[in-house]
Amino acid sequence: MAKKEKTGGLIKGFVIAGTQSGCGKTTISLGLMAALLRRGFKVAPFKVGPDFIDPGHHAGITGMAGRNLDGWMLSGRYNRDCFKKHTLKVDIAVVEGVMGLFDGYDGKSEAGSTAQMAKWLKLPVILVVNAKSMARSAAALVSGFEQFDKDLGFAGVVFNNIGSKRHLEFITEALDGNVKMPCLGGIPYYNEIILPERHLGLVTSLDNPLSDEYIDKLADIIEENMDLNAILDSLLDVDQPEKLRRTPVRSPAGPVRIGVAMDNAF
Template sequence: MTAKAIIIGAPRSGSGKTSVTIGLLRAFARRGIKVRGIKTGPDYIDPGFHAVATGTPGLNLDSWAMQPDLLHHLLTQQADGADLLLIESAMGLFDGIAVSDNRTGSAADLARLFHIPVLLVLDVSGQSQTAAAMAHGFAHYDPAVKMAAVVLNRAGSERHRTLCTDAIEKIGLPVAGCVMRDPSLTLPERHLGLVQASEHPEIDAHIERLADTMERAIDLDALLALATPIDLAEGSLDAGIAPPGQRIALAEDAAFTFLYPHLKRQWREAGAEILPFSPLADEAPDASCDICWLPGGYPELFAGQLAVASRFKASLAQFSQTKPVHGECGGYMVLGEALEDANGVTHAMTGLLSHVTSFAKRKMNLGYRQAKIAETGPFGQAGDVLRGHEFHYASVIDVGTDQPFAEIADGLGKPLGPSGGRRRLVSGTFFHAIAKA
């Protein structure tokens, strides 16, 4: 049976999409429906919440970073054995970059490409009938993107709900439910967005409360009827990133958490073995591995603990003498000489690269990136181009003396200069790789 899907979109970030999506995922799962979550765009935190809510791995689908064949392949995989896919939009539904149709990075691209209808989540706080004007705009902005229904969020009273519902249904859009204002439903945040699911002390209980709320507020049977069978076509992994080694030592703990789910799945399906280890527990990468990978995360929150992880640091240095070591974002920070934390205290890092980073001197770096690899290594051949994302507040306060890992450009192709560093078999960059260009 072909899985059905619906996109959960909104006019902007902060409208409540994530809470609605997580609650619906758990609510459908409690009914025995085989439901899975997908996040559009490069957000690597929300798929973790989707995974906890459903008990199945999350997935990112990014129409800018991933070629259409790869999107088809990944969507087909996620739909295999599922009854329902809930696809959560990043930012606003139509938000992306100004490039060709269906490669903007927006959730609307996936709606067009796979003919998936949209459940529009409207935060109606501070308005009533005006919500209908917003819904009308979404319904008519792009004829190729179908609005299936509206869910009102953060209504203040029954009268408020009635005013919004009557106005929206008058323009021909059904209202599938209304979530009343409740601050306890909000998920905690930090500088890179939501606190990760693995760090939430009572995440399962919170998801249960969200599911209870969505069951009361939203007509689940109507929503299931609005979802449509996915328009699938044969895809391929040609644009996927191949395993960087047969055996991969992967740093994995509270400081190293940001690895896209599709990469880990692709690597395992290609026959690679992933051996996790914890730098925070002062563990060493398995010496039998072909490569050591330090993904992104929050090393700035654990800089003191990493600085005294002598076994980890010594073993990583020994590993790097004969085998590649690569760090992304947080991993790149740990590969440097030092890291200055938010309080201005400097902590010695591994010193395998010569740069110094600071979280005290914050500057947000955010956006799509195209990286042209400078030298043949774990990612591919010199000159190969990868597509991905950069999102960090840390700054490089000493660039060091290493050669750059890549030359990068933004999503529109505007050159941004050199990125990261490489020294012998060690490389790192703030850039998170998603797929080949």
């Protein structure tokens, strides 16, 4: 699908979720953003959960700050307002999830999970599965994720760390007839695109900006290995009819001046 004319008030969007942390969610999200941007779409990035490093990388690619959404700290209404506010002038929203799809505040509820956010925003999920050391069993994993929450919609599944063409064939054969969601592709293992480890929390986009070559490479990988046309064609427009609340307060005492520390240190 070529770039679609924006019809005003309607956007498309999806959520990238993993089966667990470290399955390649960030890399695939960044690649999708880069590929969509290269096709001429205006992309609004979002991140579920209290993370400021991924949103920094989102901004490095899309030119728009990756906005944080959070199902535990913030209400459904607040998240929907935030999503709406930052998608008014874009074509597509890419929401990167946090940890595994159903992981959140605790084991008892869906609070804070990517699944909860996808339902709140009425967006379908693209499930990322690390297929390393796995073949037919991958279908069982996808089946379990598909059935765990009946209210959740999936756009499809993408397999990461695919070893060979035959490896992906094994998996798609196993999916056939066993799961409803389509297979959107399989990404081979590339060691040159691994993002620097971030456990110290200091490898931010400011300290380690992504190079243009790297971003281009990510977009190439997505275009070569994922069916982006099928994804775009399957996405429904997200209608956002509600009006944003905006009630600025005026006081006879005049504006209040609040200093905000803002530099490299803060």
